[in-house]
Amino acid sequence: MTADFVTPITDTLGRARQNIIYRSGVSGITPAVPTGAEKLEAAARRALLRRPGGKKAWAYVYGGAGSGQTMAANREAFDRRRLVPRMLRNTSRRDISTTVLGQTLPAPVLVAPIGAAGLIRRDADVMVGRAAARRGLPYIFSSQGSSPMEATAAAMQDSPRWFQLYWSSDEQLVDSFIARAEAIDAGALVVTLDTTTLGWRPWDLDLGSLPFTRGVGIAQYTSDPRFRQLVAERVEREAAAGAAADTDADAVKVTPQAALTLLEMARNHPGSTRGNLRAPETRAAVQTFLDTFSNPALSWDHLATLRDRTRLPIVLKGVLHPDDARQAFDAGVDAVMVSNHGGRQVDGSIGTLDALVRIREAVGPEPTLLLDSGIRNGTDVVKAMACGANAVTIGRPHVYGLAIAGEHGVGEVLDNLLAEIDLTMSLSGASSWDEVDASLLA
16 A cells, blocks of 8 residues: 655745755855844844944844843743654645734734834835835834835835834824824734833943934824924924023033934935924924823723724734733734833843743633744744744844845845744644644743
């Protein structure tokens, strides 16, 4: 009796990616974007530190809160869990696609929102959006983006995109952002809960550097009609009160660096740099942003209004406690994103993978849980899925690719991630996500 063997498929995603790299190697061409997480990070650091302002850019992208314990906890939670590959499972045909909130994704990966990515490349959001679109992966637009959401959406054409909302202290601005997200056909509204104020970030503090004070990362605001109204009102009030009432200006010491900061504000503000240098709206936009972008009073009462304010699926980002997750689902949200903001907000916080396990146990198998913070490679994705995630977001690594080689670099990082997911799944003895669960973990 002859076994009915399936002919192996040799052009699977991971194998195809390997072949591209190895064929180039025959000609002595090695990847400009490293394929391993540690070397990728090191290459991005070198690339940024060679540029003017690169030290501040690296501090903002890499740095975490306090002593960095939460960043370490994120990685420790992944490192502590070990895969136990199963043999003789015939994984010649495999499928890494999945469905999240009714949307079919080629892999359980979304490209995370990164605020102020304009520190890395001027058109960062458009570049990241195009790279994600070519791979069919949703890009979550940041409220703190460096390009208006409409411009990034246009660059992505019909590819999937979500929008991350920072809940402003101005409710009309919240409504305006939601309306714009709906107009660009965002697939979900991702409400960030853990940044009602900025965490204590020594990497930035020691350099006296906050990108928003230079007009970097506020393009969603300066392109918004409600925000422009707030800026105009501020300019009118200041003009009526006179220069003596402008205490913000009095607090800034006039130095050559202050002049350079004003120049950077002018370059980042819509319109001509020369005109912006003279316009009071340039400085007023930065001040208005700093006054309104966050809302320390944010509560469950605010969240209860969302269903009447949007038709989009609602995702709550920044949940770490099982009780908060239960309350979120009881309130009718569509998904929870387990996140500690990449370790950038609370020092000494729980690692996200540990939090995911606790939350999955609390809410049961059905609710949609996404994992953010700590993902560095394809193996991490498989571990997260085995621990109960429905999908993950990739954050710093794609920004590292952006720093090294722009849009192409983002694409290389994503291609490598997808290939490693495919190969790790295969070598672990799984052909689809239905076969990936806690039984694969030691």
